[in-house]
Amino acid sequence: MKTAVISDVHIKDNSCERNDFFKSFLTKCIEFEVKNIILLGDILDVYHGNYSQFNDFYSNYFKALEKFSLNNPNITIYLVDGNHDIHYSKSTVLSDKIISKGMGFDLELFGKKINFYHGDYLDYQNSFYRRYRKFINSSFFKNVFPRVVPFGFVQKTAQKASTSSKDSSKKYFDRQKYKEKYRKAAETLCYNMVTDYLVTGHTHIKDNYEFEIDGKPQIYINNGDSFYEKTFLSISDEGIKFVQI
Ligand SMILES: [Mn+2]
Numbered sequence: 001m002k003t004a005v006i007s008d009v010h011i012k013d014n015s016c017e018r019n020d021f022f023k024s025f026l027t028k029c030i031e032f033e034v035k036n037i038i039l040l041g042d043i044l045d046v047y048h049g050n051y052s053q054f055n056d057f058y059s060n061y062f063k064a065l066e067k068f069s070l071n072n073p074n075i076t077i078y079l080v081d082g083n084h085d086i087h088y089s090k091s092t093v094l095s096d097k098i099i100s101k102g103m104g105f106d107l108e109l110f111g112k113k114i115n116f117y118h119g120d121y122l123d124y125q126n127s128f129y130r131r132y133r134k135f136i137n138s139s140f141f142k143n144v145f146p147r148v149v150p151f152g153f154v155q156k157t158a159q160k161a162s163t164s165s166k167d168s169s170k171k172y173f174d175r176q177k178y179k180e181k182y183r184k185a186a187e188t189l190c191y192n193m194v195t196d197y198l199v200t201g202h203t204h205i206k207d208n209y210e211f212e213i214d215g216k217p218q219i220y221i222n223n224g225d226s227f228y229e230k231t232f233l234s235i236s237d238e239g240i241k242f243v244q245i
Helices: 018-031 059-071 127-136 139-148 151-172 175-191
Strands: 002-006 034-039 076-079 098-100 104-109 112-117 197-200 207-213 216-222 231-236 239-244
Touching (some): 002 018, 175 207
Parallel strands (some): 197 216
Antiparallel strands (some): 231 239
16 A cells, blocks of 8 residues: 655646646556555645635646546545645645645554654744744634735735745755754654654655664655655655655
């Protein structure tokens, strides 16, 4: 039984080429005879607030996922919230083969306990990020905001913030330094939970890091930037590996 994991596709709108990339991923899942698909957050670039307009804004993606789910009832799709699409699973009607898992969940696969989280917990030592996350996750933002602030404004502002955060990260990005930082954060997270594997995305830095806690082996795996790398994660009795799309 195979499980496929993908995160951080960051589909920007209906015409964005990332839609085709996501469809190629779904096709690959059929070829690969996958039983579970885990969408590990930030599949959509902006889904902030309970705006019905998002259904049209991302209709290309929603239709592809719906069609895939109907045609492949033997495949279960798990949906985990990312920080970019935090209100997606809470705001759309999901079929019974698409299961919302909120902030994350555990699965026991091949005798290993595996934790699946989008991975923004890895940024929790950043207090600015913690405050932003708290605001964006509040019911005020989800429910009251859409009644008083127009959709176009929220969508454009969030998209602008998303693009500029990526620009600035390119300019000052010390990849190795961040990789080390996220590994330390992953160690702390694993220390506080009972797990064998921690699987995340979010950082856009691919990783497969083995370490030990009190002599017990642990693995932290990050899906990285799936669109750039053109890969997803496969979990099977052969272990966890990156697969080319
Ligand atoms: Mn993220």
